[in-house]
Amino acid sequence: MLFKRRIRKTDEFLVRDFFIKMSITIFLFLMLVFNYKEILRIWNTRNILLENRSFGFKVDNNFIASLIVSLVVTAILIILYWFKRKIKITQLQHRQKIARMVLENGWYESKKTKQDFFIKGLPISEKEKITYFPKMYYHHRNGVIHIKVEITMGKYQEQFQRLEKKLETGIFCECVMKESKESFFEYTLLYNMLNNRIKIDEIESKTGKMKLMKNLWWNYDKQPHMLCVGGTGGGKTYFFLTVIEALLKATANLFILDPKNSDLADLATVMDNVYSKKESMLECIENFYCGMMERTENMKKMPNYKTGKNYAYVGLPANFLIFDEYVAFIEMLNRKEQEEVLGYMKKIVMLGRQVGYFIILGCQRPDAKYLGDGIRDQFNFRVALGRNSELGYNMMFGDSDKDFFLKDIKGRGYLDNGVGAITEFYTPEVPEDYDFLGRIGSLVKQKASLREIVAEKEFVEKPINVEYDEVKKDEKIVGNNIE
Numbered sequence: 001m002l003f004k005r006r007i008r009k010t011d012e013f014l015v016r017d018f019f020i021k022m023s024i025t026i027f028l029f030l031m032l033v034f035n036y037k038e039i040l041r042i043w044n045t046r047n048i049l050l051e052n053r054s055f056g057f058k059v060d061n062n063f064i065a066s067l068i069v070s071l072v073v074t075a076i077l078i079i080l081y082w083f084k085r086k087i088k089i090t091q092l093q094h095r096q097k098i099a100r101m102v103l104e105n106g107w108y109e110s111k112k113t114k115q116d117f118f119i120k121g122l123p124i125s126e127k128e129k130i131t132y133f134p135k136m137y138y139h140h141r142n143g144v145i146h147i148k149v150e151i152t153m154g155k156y157q158e159q160f161q162r163l164e165k166k167l168e169t170g171i172f173c174e175c176v177m178k179e180s181k182e183s184f185f186e187y188t189l190l191y192n193m194l195n196n197r198i199k200i201d202e203i204e205s206k207t208g209k210m211k212l213m214k215n216l217w218w219n220y221d222k223q224p225h226m227l228c229v230g231g232t233g234g235g236k237t238y239f240f241l242t243v244i245e246a247l248l249k250a251t252a253n254l255f256i257l258d259p260k261n262s263d264l265a266d267l268a269t270v271m272d273n274v275y276s277k278k279e280s281m282l283e284c285i286e287n288f289y290c291g292m293m294e295r296t297e298n299m300k301k302m303p304n305y306k307t308g309k310n311y312a313y314v315g316l317p318a319n320f321l322i323f324d325e326y327v328a329f330i331e332m333l334n335r336k337e338q339e340e341v342l343g344y345m346k347k348i349v350m351l352g353r354q355v356g357y358f359i360i361l362g363c364q365r366p367d368a369k370y371l372g373d374g375i376r377d378q379f380n381f382r383v384a385l386g387r388n389s390e391l392g393y394n395m396m397f398g399d400s401d402k403d404f405f406l407k408d409i410k411g412r413g414y415l416d417n418g419v420g421a422i423t424e425f426y427t428p429e430v431p432e433d434y435d436f437l438g439r440i441g442s443l444v445k446q447k448a449s450l451r452e453i454v455a456e457k458e459f460v461e462k463p464i465n466v467e468y469d470e471v472k473k474d475e476k477i478v479g480n481n482i483e
Contacts (some may be wrong), residue, residue, distance in 0.1 A: 005091075007136040009108070011099035013310040015092050019078060026074045034066035078237060090191075091140050094171045098136060098147070100165060107156045108133045134160065143196055143216050145173055145189040151180075164421060165401050174423040176216065190215055190423065193247055194409075197426040200242055200434065205250035208312055210243070213426065216417070219382050220318070221310060223418040224353040226360045227379035229396060234386020235411035236362055237263045239427040239439050240324060241436045243360065248443040252318040255288055257281045259329035264322070270441030278332055282341070289344040311356030321348070324362040330370045342372065349378035383425060385413035391422050397422050 010017075032039065082089060102108060109132035135150035148165065149160045164175035164187060164324035177188040190196055196214040204211045208221030218226065226243075230236040241263070247254060254273060258264035261276040268274035275281045295316070299305055302314050311318065323327045323329075332340055348359055359379075365388075366376055376395075393404050397414070401423045404414060 002365040005095060005138045007095055007098050007102070009015065009099065009103070009130050009133050011095050012103060014096040014099065015089070018092055018482070022081070023074055026077055027070050030070035030073055030415055031066060035063065038063075038290070054232055080305070087140075091138070094140065094145070095138050097170050098138065098167075102134060102136070105159070107159060129411070140191070142215070143191050145171070145187075145191055147186045147187045147189070148181075149187075151183055162401070163188075164188060165389060165403070169403075173458045175421045176417070176423045177421055184454070193424045194426060196357070198428050200245070200428045200430050203246045203428045204240060205246040205252075208318075209244055212428065216415075216425075218417065220358055220381070221312065223380035224358050225349050225359075226381045226383065226427075227366060227396070228360070228362045228383045228385065229364060229366055229388065229392065230362075230383075230385030230413065233410070234413065235427055236326075236385050238430050239383070239385065239411065240264060240322065240360070240362060240450055241440075242428050242430065244322065245436070245440055245443065247318075247320055248440060248447065250318070252320055254320045255284055255322045257284060257321070257329070258325065259332060260325045262325075264324050266437060267440060271444045278329075281329065282333075282337065285344050288357070289348055290356055291319065292348060292352055294476070295355045295357070310354050316356055318358060320358050320360055322360045322362075324412065325363070325364075326361050327363040327367065327370050342375070345371075346375050349375055356443075365392050380418035382416045383413055384415075385411065385425075386477055388413075412481050422467070 067356050075323055104416070108130055110128050110130045112126045113129050134152075134156065137146075137148040139146040147163075149163065151157055151160060164178060167173065167187060168175055171189075171191070173189040173191045174193050175187055175189050178408060179186055190213075193213075198211070198214055202211070208439065209217045209219040220226070228239065244254060244256070244267070254271070256264055256267060256271075256274045258274070258276045259278070259281065265274060265276040268276070273284070275284050294312070299314060299316070304314050306313065330341065333341065345359070348357055352358055361379065363370070368376065382396050384393060387406055388396075388404075390404075393400075393402075393414070397416050400422055402414070409426070411427035411429070412424055413425050413427075416422045
């Protein structure tokens, strides 16, 4: 990425200076257009005017009219620019705020120089001259802001590596990534997160990742397993239904567990592998684990298998265990059953990524006693929706300098996508009359039809290939007998 906009000390009043320069340029251009004949006359007679020491310019009614028109047109164009080029103005304001941040925090080096006056008796004044201003670059495109800061191992290095909080509150954005690149530290931020919210029809899942906002994807092949928490009314159920629909479009295999027999349990009317009773849920978890281990062995035997490649490389579908109200289910079990479930869960989150076995876990609070032995740490994609306590945020995201705010917007929360930054998050917007059961049922039927077509094709092709192999074998035997 090419960073052309460097933040400089002179950007302290960038917006003001920009409009002053623009106003002067427009005004002078208009005056030149209206008075170009008079200007040409003065230029052609410049020698005579110099001899007579005369300026030669007349202030008449035409000049006054051109002056007034130029001023009015300049003002109109400036106002139009202010309202029509909001993105450009926003970029100028961002650069100005960043420059002021550096100056007001004193993250620069300077020295004082003495100013001498020609008039004797006046006191000698001291002027501050900046000798070092940090190299900072700004890039803004399609709602994504990139800010690069040079790391020089100086006394301001620690401040430059922890700018996300100041940037988020200062320029109204959310930091989604921070990473070190050579001698620079780069921050990636999303501007005005609410505008990045997408509708449910825009969600998509392909090549191991799922689009959740305009500029935000869940790459489950690289950040496996999702942990979603949220209280009543936070939008967790609608988010789960949205994710289920998106995964069905990607032809993934889904196993859904709903111990409270609520909204997700209703999916049993339109699809298989939906469980809400204790015994069937325990069996599903065990079968999911066994399926993972069986695929681990079978993948290595496939002809196109390569060491280091995952399930998608060999053409296998992803499998998701979608587990809502996990804590409520664990509390239903006796001690032996709890240990058995925790054992399966730990092995799945540790081994499932390579072979395409993932867990999406939902609960109201991720207490360590229900996600012990490091299970919680293996969930690389975390979403906290709705109202959560400070303790709940600490359980989800650990110790963080992030300031969490509550907004009365359904489907709003915070997200950690495993790249070192916690950001504001909005689930895909769902209309009130949206029919999840109908849409999911239609996708399940399409998926079943596709499997029937594939099975029928394999049934037709396989006997032909077998007969061909047998004929070739017979020919070889006959040939050997003749020889």
